[in-house]
Amino acid sequence: MDVRTFWLAGRPATGDREFTVTNPHDGREVGRHSVPTDAQVEEAVAAADAVARQAAALPVHVRAEALAHVSRRLAERAGELAELITAENGKPILWARGEVTRAIATFRFAAEETRRWSGEVQRLDTEPTGAGRLAYLSRVPYGPVLAITPFNFPLNLVAHKVAPAVAVGAPVVVKPAPATPLTALLLGELLAETDLPAGMFSVLPVENERASRLVHDPRLPVVSFTGSAPVGYAIADEIPRKHVTLELGGNAAAVVLADADLDWAASRVALYSNYQAGQSCIAVQRVIVEQPVYDDFVERLLPAVGALVTGDPSDEKTQVGPLVSEAAAERVEQWIEEAVRAGARVLAGGTREGATITPTVLTDVPADAKVAREEVFGPVMILQPAASADEAYAMVNDSRYGLQAGVFTRSLDAAFRANRELEVGGLIIGDVPSYRADQMPYGGVKDSGIGREGLASAMRDLTYEKTMVITGLTL
Incomplete structure (x- = not known):
């Protein structure tokens, strides 16, 4: 069986070890993937940091077309993806197909939101002190995003982190769940087909124990985590100065x-x-x-x-x-x-x-x-x-x-x-x-998390508002 590569700064790579993924239903081998070394993880983070300014300045049409391309390619490979989700996750094919359909829509919504992503203008001459002044309000990415994703939706919950990051021009480093990394690696293959710059994305199937270094790395100022409440809040407590979004548990x-x-x-x-x-x-x-x-x-x-x-x-x-x-x-x-x-x-x-x-x-x-x-x-x-x-x-x-x-x-x-x-x-x-x-705001209160997913909501969550005032205008 072929060993799948992981994605290091937008290119396929192999490490010095392999991991075998098995089917929860019958224990058969589903696939193997290469595991990044510590040096390769460092290379991925350094690349994300290095490309951050270029990524933030990417023209809207480049980001939108990259997202639209992934949506189209997901649709073309929908059957393959659904079978892979079922094999590594144990999710019935009925629900796996539904997940793929949702991921197609998630990337499509992201492409649409990217084209709508624009600044606002405020006249400031509502008071005498603002005569001749205009404010331009824009949103700027905090920087590279560390996306830690769970096993239960190995495609669409990765999509909900990757798509808004690309949409706002933020590099993203994905750490998929160890039980279900193969779907995320296939998604990386589709991202590699786009014109996004090298370093814009990495998919690193590392063990949970090795994720701590990524969480604490100052070059990844945003941590977006989906998983259990104890783990999520432990992450937030460890990095109080970072921007953290948490989609945690429920008791619905x-x-x-x-x-x-x-x-x-x-x-x-x-x-x-x-x-x-x-x-x-x-x-x-x-x-x-x-x-x-x-x-x-x-x-x-x-x-x-x-x-x-x-x-x-x-x-x-x-x-x-x-x-x-x-x-x-x-x-x-x-x-x-x-x-x-x-x-x-x-x-x-x-x-x-x-x-x-x-x-x-x-x-x-x-x-x-x-x-x-x-x-x-x-x-x-x-x-x-x-x-x-x-x-x-x-x-x-x-x-x-x-x-x-x-x-x-x-x-x-x-x-x-x-x-x-x-x-x-x-x-x-x-x-x-x-x-x-997938386009609506999604998230909870109390111990169910911090922040919101849903494309427009997540895009706001990954960015901060910046104000520029232009002076000396005749309005």
């Missing part, structure tokens, strides 16, 4: 009010508690149902969960595949068993075979159980009745996380009330919290 709640369409709510909750094997920070984890319809909802939910197809992720019919590793599945199994020992009841699933957890529904879960308080990152949901909308919204907010929530209701008043009261970065009315459009 879906609220089902008494006026909801219960069939629709049950089908959506069943699917989106278990999509990506629950390995999404906005997968449904807590299901809070208004008491008058609780029993009716559960009667509809359990058959919908039971009907989900679990198995080989390469099978077209599979909806729920394995977790990223057997160790990850063992942790989820332990959390389920801990909740059961504390009094929880298993209404569905709860078993493990290798890296696969059967779609699990729990009830009577103690409030302090890990599956209730933390991000389970597995195909597990807990059911909780609420006496009223008041209690339901309070239960949503009783979490240290605040990424997204969903509220099933037909009432516009209930929707706007939820928007006022729920402590989350995003609220989805009439559907699960698992919806994300």
Whole structure:
């Protein structure tokens, strides 16, 4: 099997070691990649630093066309990419294809936003002291970006860091997740086809332990991290003078009010508690149902969960595949068993075979159980009745996380009330919290992170505002 190169300052390179990536479902070898040496990592950072001024000055059309090119090439190689995501991540091909489609759109949106990326003008003669003066407001990149990406969306979450960096003219050094580096390396191949200058991007598949040097390097003034809250906040605490953006965990709640369409709510909750094997920070984890319809909802939910197809992720019919590793599945199994020992009841699933957890529904879960308080990152949901909308919204907010929530209701008043009261970065009315459009602002509050993704939002996040005042004009 060929050994994939990594991308060092825009060119393919090999190190002195190899790493083998395996399929979480059956353990077979998916591919091998070369691992950068410390000297090569230093070379990549130095190149990013050296090209920073040139990158910031790149004409808009160069940046936009590079992004559009990647979007087109992703579309041309969509089948190959989807199969690679499924192989190294274990994500069912159904969801892998969806991820590729989203990444195509992400780069397209970035190209469009780049062409709209322009300064603003303010007349300052609104006061006598500003007579003859005009302010030009522009945004300038802080500098090279260190992008640390997770395993669960090995293409689109890399896209959400690379695309806005290129759009604003910031070099980017990508450190992909060790479990799923091959997709990021293929994306690097497409970036290398563009006219971006050497040093504009590197993709360095290094071990997590070696990332600390990159995090602390002053030549990478921006760190954009997606992953768990403990790791993200540890990074932020270590580098207080850097600009850090964090897209962290969630404990996503879906609220089902008494006026909801219960069939629709049950089908959506069943699917989106278990999509990506629950390995999404906005997968449904807590299901809070208004008491008058609780029993009716559960009667509809359990058959919908039971009907989900679990198995080989390469099978077209599979909806729920394995977790990223057997160790990850063992942790989820332990959390389920801990909740059961504390009094929880298993209404569905709860078993493990290798890296696969059967779609699990729990009830009577103690409030302090890990599956209730933390991000389970597995195909597990807990059911909780609420006496009223008041209690339901309070239960949503009783979490240290605040990424997204969903509220099933037909009432516009209930929707706007939820928007006022729920402590989350995003609220989805009439559907699960698992919806994300790649152009919209995306991020959380509390322990769910700092900053926002979504192309225009991320572009603002990677830049600072600069003001130039022109004097002596006749306006």
